[in-house]
Amino acid sequence: MRPAEIIRMALGSLGANKLRSALTMLGITIGVFSVIGVMTAVSALRGSIEQGISFLGSNIFQFAKWPINGGSPQGRRKYELRRDITLEQGLRFMRLMEGSADIICLKTFEQRRGGQAFYNGRKTPPGLTFGGTNEHFLSANQFSIDLGRNLTPDDVDLARPVILIGADVRKRLFPSEDPISKVIKFNDHTYTVVGVFAEKGNQFGRSGDSIAMVPITRFLNDYGVEGHTVNIATQAPNQTVYNALMDRAITAMRIARGLAPEQENDFEIYSNDSIISIFASVADVVAAGSFVISGIALLAAGVGIMNIMLVSVTERTKEIGIRKSLGARRKSILTQFLLEAVAISLAGGLLGILLGVVGGNAIAMLLKAGAIFPWQWAFIGLVVCSGIGVGFGFYPAWKAARLDPIEALRFE
Amino acid sequence: MSPAPSTSAAPRATRAPGATVIEIDGVTKLYKMGAETVHALRGVSLNVRRNEYLAIMGPSGSGKSTLMNMLGCLDTPTSGRYFFGGKNVSTMTDDELADIRNREIGFVFQTFNLLPRSTALANVELPLVYAGLGSTARREKAGLTLANVGLGDRMGHKPNELSGGQRQRVAIARALVNNPSILLADEPTGNLDSRTGEEIMQLLEELYAQGNTIIVVTHEEDIARHARRIVRLRDGLIESDVSQA
Numbered sequence: 007m008r009p010a011e012i013i014r015m016a017l018g019s020l021g022a023n024k025l026r027s028a029l030t031m032l033g034i035t036i037g038v039f040s041v042i043g044v045m046t047a048v049s050a051l052r053g054s055i056e057q058g059i060s061f062l063g064s065n066i067f068q069f070a071k072w073p074i075n076g077g078s079p080q081g082r083r084k085y086e087l088r089r090d091i092t093l094e095q096g097l098r099f100m101r102l103m104e105g106s107a108d109i110i111c112l113k114t115f116e117q118r119r120g121g122q123a124f125y126n127g128r129k130t131p132p133g134l135t136f137g138g139t140n141e142h143f144l145s146a147n148q149f150s151i152d153l154g155r156n157l158t159p160d161d162v163d164l165a166r167p168v169i170l171i172g173a174d175v176r177k178r179l180f181p182s183e184d185p186i187s188k189v190i191k192f193n194d195h196t197y198t199v200v201g202v203f204a205e206k207g208n209q210f211g212r213s214g215d216s217i218a219m220v221p222i223t224r225f226l227n228d229y230g231v232e233g234h235t236v237n238i239a240t241q242a243p244n245q246t247v248y249n250a251l252m253d254r255a256i257t258a259m260r261i262a263r264g265l266a267p268e269q270e271n272d273f274e275i276y277s278n279d280s281i282i283s284i285f286a287s288v289a290d291v292v293a294a295g296s297f298v299i300s301g302i303a304l305l306a307a308g309v310g311i312m313n314i315m316l317v318s319v320t321e322r323t324k325e326i327g328i329r330k331s332l333g334a335r336r337k338s339i340l341t342q343f344l345l346e347a348v349a350i351s352l353a354g355g356l357l358g359i360l361l362g363v364v365g366g367n368a369i370a371m372l373l374k375a376g377a378i379f380p381w382q383w384a385f386i387g388l389v390v391c392s393g394i395g396v397g398f399g400f401y402p403a404w405k406a407a408r409l410d411p412i413e414a415l416r417f418e
Numbered sequence: 419m420s421p422a423p424s425t426s427a428a429p430r431a432t433r434a435p436g437a438t439v440i441e442i443d444g445v446t447k448l449y450k451m452g453a454e455t456v457h458a459l460r461g462v463s464l465n466v467r468r469n470e471y472l473a474i475m476g477p478s479g480s481g482k483s484t485l486m487n488m489l490g491c492l493d494t495p496t497s498g499r500y501f502f503g504g505k506n507v508s509t510m511t512d513d514e515l516a517d518i519r520n521r522e523i524g525f526v527f528q529t530f531n532l533l534p535r536s537t538a539l540a541n542v543e544l545p546l547v548y549a550g551l552g553s554t555a556r557r558e559k560a561g562l563t564l565a566n567v568g569l570g571d572r573m574g575h576k577p578n579e580l581s582g583g584q585r586q587r588v589a590i591a592r593a594l595v596n597n598p599s600i601l602l603a604d605e606p607t608g609n610l611d612s613r614t615g616e617e618i619m620q621l622l623e624e625l626y627a628q629g630n631t632i633i634v635v636t637h638e639e640d641i642a643r644h645a646r647r648i649v650r651l652r653d654g655l656i657e658s659d660v661s662q663a
Contacts, residue, residue: 011547011553018535019535022535324531325533327531328531328532328533329544329548330492330516330519331490331492331519331525331531332519332520332525332544332545332548332592333516333517333519333520333521333545333548333549333596334516334520334548335512335513335516335517335548336512336513336516337513338548411492412487412492412493415492415527415531
């Protein structure tokens with residue numbers, strides 16, 4: 007018997023029970039949808055990160071007290087015990103690096119309460135990113151100025167009460183006014199707006215425009231040094247000197263921190279690469295989680311397929327008897343029912359892949375990542391669905407194949 | 419097809435029997451039904467030769483259904499031997515039996531047993547599908563066979579769009595399409611009114627005249643009278659085996 011015939015038979019009998027086939031299919035579709043959706047979103051995000059969305063500017067590495075993800079709960083204590091990186095240490099570091107790296111950004115942030123801005127009866131929502139920095143914040147963090155000017159070395163030296171605001175803050179406070187030179191209240195103090203950041207858009211679900219920065223000296227004067235550790239971002243002039251510069255910078259940082267040779271570094275070093283790898287490990291956990299959940303969903307769907315196939319075998323006992331009386335071998339019957347199960351499973355899987363790719367890319371789009379088609383996951387999905395069809399379809403098909411033709415023919 | 423004339427008035431040609439097709443020797447069949455053992459066949463010996471037209475008769479419980487299942491290779495004997503075309507069926511595997519049913523035996527059932535969702539043509543094609551024939555050859559052969567039983571214009575109809583007589587003709591076409599050695603009909607007129615039944619018997623008569631070997635299992639004397647030889651069963655044994663002109 008030819009394979010094409012068996013496929014035609016299998017599809018024919020599915021068509022005869024459209025609603026039932028569709029409902030059984032749905033279970034598979036949901037399982038595949040969830041895994042493909044998550045995988046698509048994760049792959050799309052990962053892809054766009056690797057294609058050059060940078061958390062930091064190019065050729066930049068950063069020193070900080072805290073690791074980027076705050077450290078594991080068990081490891082937290084180690085970082086808590088570290089001394090804060092102070093402004094003085096940062097300035098010492100800058101002096102030591104003079105001549106080899108000109109662009110060094112010092113920055114510190116209000117971690118606990120964030121910021122809220124007020125002007126003329128209008129206010130922003132609380133929780134703005136708020137901190138103090140120097141004139142190199144722009145290049146180190148890939149910001150640019152849309153309106154007004156950047157911070158200057160004088161602003162920092164003199165601790166001037168001036169502020170740079172993000173596009174969101176401007177929209178809230180100055181819907182129709184020129185914000186430059188206006189005095190706004192920010193948290194507990196007042197500042198003169200000197201510049202507005204160019205719009206950055208959302209990145210990974212967070213607005214890059216809900217931000218305001220003041221000179222780091224002013225910030226520490228206004229809010230105290232307590233709890234305000236300084237992050238130091240250093241930009242290498244080009245890729246070729248990057249590694250050598252990082253070596254030199256680590257030495258300079260150790261001197262600035264006053265570490266003895268036998269002490270290990272009491273600061274974290276991170277680069278775009280290390281941030282990407284942290285994101286990747288988070289993405290892996292998300293992917294693994296969705297994998298397990300989808301696996302359970304698919305298992306349940308497989309049981310559904312088995313159930314429906316058993317019903318189908320019972321209902322079609324007479325048909326099986328007729329086919330056997332006409333010379334169908336066990337294998338022909340087995341293959342026919344097995345293919346029905348696989349067809350249900352595969353059709354459900356295809357639909358799930360389609361929906362998953364659309365849904366996953368929609369999420370990726372919301373997070374400003376490019377659309378992708380996860381060929382690898384789609385292929386794995388189809389293989390798994392075939393496996394489910396065969397695995398859960400086998401027992402019913404085997405039951406059909408070994409029916410006694412006389413009993414089957416007598417069945418009404 | 420013209421309506422069948424009264425059979426008693428029709429002159430009948432009896433064709434000379436050919437080589438032995440079926441050879442049954444001392445066959446018994448036991449069934450376990452709960453705690454009881456039923457002796458459906460208690461030692462039946464029977465030869466059927468090519469070009470025979472045989473009726474197997476007997477009241478219900480006589481073992482004629484069991485014998486028919488055995489003849490049709492749907493079942494194997496408990497003891498005794500069964501040769502089909504010289505091959506020992508008693509020891510065959512399920513798949514070998516399936517192949518014999520496919521190539522050598524054409525079944526005609528009382529309840530037609532057509533696949534309800536398939537067209538007449540698709541039903542007739544089915545044995546050819548299991549024989550592994552290509553779709554073009556299959557369609558051609560099935561079409562010719564349907565035309566031969568007078569249903570050339572009903573090929574695209576599904577069973578529920580056909581009358582009882584037409585359905586049985588489709589079933590007969592399906593039984594014949596693979597050129598089997600024997601046509602095995604189980605109460606072929608049992609679900610038909612007497613006039614339609616008579617038409618079906620006339621068709622079997624024609625098929626016999628064309629060279630087919632036919633075995634009809636029935637409990638009706640009227641139907642059995644069409645055959646050239648009548649085997650009567652009682653209590654799992656052959657009571658009589660009579661050839662008639």
